[in-house]
Structure formats: C-alpha cells, structure tokens
Amino acid sequence: MLVSADMLPPFQPSLRVLVVDDNELNQLVVCRALEEWNVAATLADNGRQAVALATTQAFDVVLMDVQMPEMDGYEATRQLRGHSHLQRLPIIGLTASTSPEDQARARVAGMNATLAKPFDPALLHASLVCYTSGAGFSGIQKKLVSLAGSGTVRPDWGILEELAAGNRAFIAQIITTFLQQTPPLYQQLVTAASIADDPLTPARLAHKLKGQVVYFGVPAIQQHLEKLERSVTTTAAATNDHLIALIGDQLTALYPYLAARLHKYQSE
Structure with missing residues (x-):
C-alpha cells in the first residue's frame, strides 16, 4: 500500500460496503483499509454471490473485482443494474488493467468508476467519499471547517x-x-x-x-x-x-x- 490507511479520516456514520473479490489476499488488504475508516465490509467470492447479497441486503457501495470465476464483475454489475432499487447503487470496479477500453467496458456494464489494483488508499477513500456524499461527506466537511x-x-x-x-x-x-x-x-x-x-x-x-x-x-x-x-x-x-x-x-x-x-x- 502506498500510504497508511489510518492517515485518512473515518466515515461518520459507518458505511456498509460489499467487497467482491475471489482472491483472499486482496480481500484481506481491502478490508484492513476499510476497517480503519469505520466501514463495515461484507465479502463475496464471485459475481454470483455478489448479486445474491446485494439484492437481499442494503449496501452503500460495492467494490467489484472485474476478473472472477463463475461470474465476472461486468456480468454481476449488469445483473445488479437490472433491479430497479439497485440502479443508483455505487459500484466501483477494481481491476489490474485500467486501459481506456476496459474503463469504457466498465461504464457500459454499469460501473460508476474503476480503480487500479493494487489500490491506493487515498484514491479509494476519496472515491468512497464521492459516491456516499450523504453518509461519508459529513466527516470531510467537519475536517474542512476545522x-x-x-x-x-x-x-x-x-x-x-x-x-x-x-x-x-x-x-x-x-x-x-x-x-x-x-x-x-x-x-x-x-x-x-x-x-x-x-x-x-x-x-x-x-x-x-x-x-x-x-x-x-x-x-x-x-x-x-x-x-x-x-x-x-x-x-x-x-x-x-x-x-x-x-x-x-x-x-x-x-x-x-x-x-x-x-x-x-x-x-x-
């Protein structure tokens, strides 16, 4: 990681984030950062599990790995967007490739943005702030006022x-x-x-x-x-x-x- 996650301010109130990744090490790294920011993480090992969880539980953001077995992140995102109550759910793709073609494919699938892996904590934190203005931006606003x-x-x-x-x-x-x-x-x-x-x-x-x-x-x-x-x-x-x-x-x-x-x- 490029910077310690505990240098970044926690979210108040807490965020609920679905972390979708088939790599256990990646799950560990992402969840470690999220814990420092007062984020409750739920794990899914593939896109199929992600769809099942996101359609039955409430989340503020989905962090979606792109390449996964059984169902990749693109298809999982398309299926989630097929549910009317999930069309505005922020979905951030995590991918080892951030070429213009891959970014375009992610947008077409319905992802709001993509971040490169291994992720930069500051960029991930800032992205969560952007997509959860109601939940997380209040803490940043307090920081700005101070x-x-x-x-x-x-x-x-x-x-x-x-x-x-x-x-x-x-x-x-x-x-x-x-x-x-x-x-x-x-x-x-x-x-x-x-x-x-x-x-x-x-x-x-x-x-x-x-x-x-x-x-x-x-x-x-x-x-x-x-x-x-x-x-x-x-x-x-x-x-x-x-x-x-x-x-x-x-x-x-x-x-x-x-x-x-x-x-x-x-x-x-």
Missing part, C-alpha cells in the same frame, strides 16, 4: 485548466497522478522529519510536494510547505512537527475535491 483558520483547501481549477487548454483527459491524468503520488510522498516527509540529524531530506520533500500542489491553486498549503522548506534547518522539531501535521490535514481535506472532479470527468 481547517478554516489555516486557509482554504478548495482548489482553484483555473491554473490546471489553462495549462491543459481545456483537455479534460489530461486534467484527469494529472489528478490521478497527484492522488497516487502525493500521499506516499507526504508519508516520506513525516518519516524523514523524525530523523534529527537529516534536515535536508525534509526540506527536499517539502519542495517536491510544493511543486505538485501548485497546479491546484491552494496557496494555504503552498505557503505552509514553503515555510517548512525554509525552517527545517533552523526551527525546533516540535514546531516543524506541528506544521507537518497541519499540511497533512490540509492534503487530506483536498483529496475529496480532486476525486469529485475526477469522477465528474469520468462520468461525462
């Missing part, structure tokens, strides 16, 4: 839209890359800052993070990263630790906005 005094984390899309010249596929690629790379990079920063005799590595990582954040027009995060980049060699460790924690909170609050825009582009 950060009001530290500057907004809402992105300004003008910078990226101008850079991409309106190319939504390119913007989606930038967002996806950011969501995949930034959480582990931040975790590297946290780890490096704990090493007292190496102030240069945190400064370098703060600079790199600043270079990634700049595309999304969030000056509050940029300013904190700039301050950290300048201060790691001169400021007390406790002060820097507080600044690093604040940056982490702001990044966590930023991710759902990016995932929502990514979902919007993928749904159009």
Whole structure:
C-alpha cells in the first residue's frame, strides 16, 4: 500500500460496503483499509454471490473485482443494474488493467468508476467519499471547517485548466497522478522529519510536494510547505512537527475535491 490507511479520516456514520473479490489476499488488504475508516465490509467470492447479497441486503457501495470465476464483475454489475432499487447503487470496479477500453467496458456494464489494483488508499477513500456524499461527506466537511483558520483547501481549477487548454483527459491524468503520488510522498516527509540529524531530506520533500500542489491553486498549503522548506534547518522539531501535521490535514481535506472532479470527468 502506498500510504497508511489510518492517515485518512473515518466515515461518520459507518458505511456498509460489499467487497467482491475471489482472491483472499486482496480481500484481506481491502478490508484492513476499510476497517480503519469505520466501514463495515461484507465479502463475496464471485459475481454470483455478489448479486445474491446485494439484492437481499442494503449496501452503500460495492467494490467489484472485474476478473472472477463463475461470474465476472461486468456480468454481476449488469445483473445488479437490472433491479430497479439497485440502479443508483455505487459500484466501483477494481481491476489490474485500467486501459481506456476496459474503463469504457466498465461504464457500459454499469460501473460508476474503476480503480487500479493494487489500490491506493487515498484514491479509494476519496472515491468512497464521492459516491456516499450523504453518509461519508459529513466527516470531510467537519475536517474542512476545522481547517478554516489555516486557509482554504478548495482548489482553484483555473491554473490546471489553462495549462491543459481545456483537455479534460489530461486534467484527469494529472489528478490521478497527484492522488497516487502525493500521499506516499507526504508519508516520506513525516518519516524523514523524525530523523534529527537529516534536515535536508525534509526540506527536499517539502519542495517536491510544493511543486505538485501548485497546479491546484491552494496557496494555504503552498505557503505552509514553503515555510517548512525554509525552517527545517533552523526551527525546533516540535514546531516543524506541528506544521507537518497541519499540511497533512490540509492534503487530506483536498483529496475529496480532486476525486469529485475526477469522477465528474469520468462520468461525462
């Protein structure tokens, strides 16, 4: 996993998620992350079991593996969409292949989105936020309110839209890359800052993070990263630790906005 799942905020109230995967190890990894986020997971080993469970029990989201024996994820999704009360149920495909062809096939089958395996916890968490706004977004909203005094984390899309010249596929690629790379990079920063005799590595990582954040027009995060980049060699460790924690909170609050825009582009 690219980043520890416990770095991401739990859902309040709890979510009910159906995890469909024939690989026991994959089930273990996904469920471990979901538990950290206050998500109750129910397991299905194949598409046939998934259809049986989802038509008789209530779920907030289905995480659907694509390649499975007996019934694959595409067919299971088609059958679920055949039930009127499940037509709006969020179904997120998990697949080792995220080619444009596979994504198109998933949309035709009725999946809302697809995520690559092995999954990135931040991207999965943000996707759950997007598709469960009634259940899970309240926790994110509280996080945003708590950060009001530290500057907004809402992105300004003008910078990226101008850079991409309106190319939504390119913007989606930038967002996806950011969501995949930034959480582990931040975790590297946290780890490096704990090493007292190496102030240069945190400064370098703060600079790199600043270079990634700049595309999304969030000056509050940029300013904190700039301050950290300048201060790691001169400021007390406790002060820097507080600044690093604040940056982490702001990044966590930023991710759902990016995932929502990514979902919007993928749904159009």
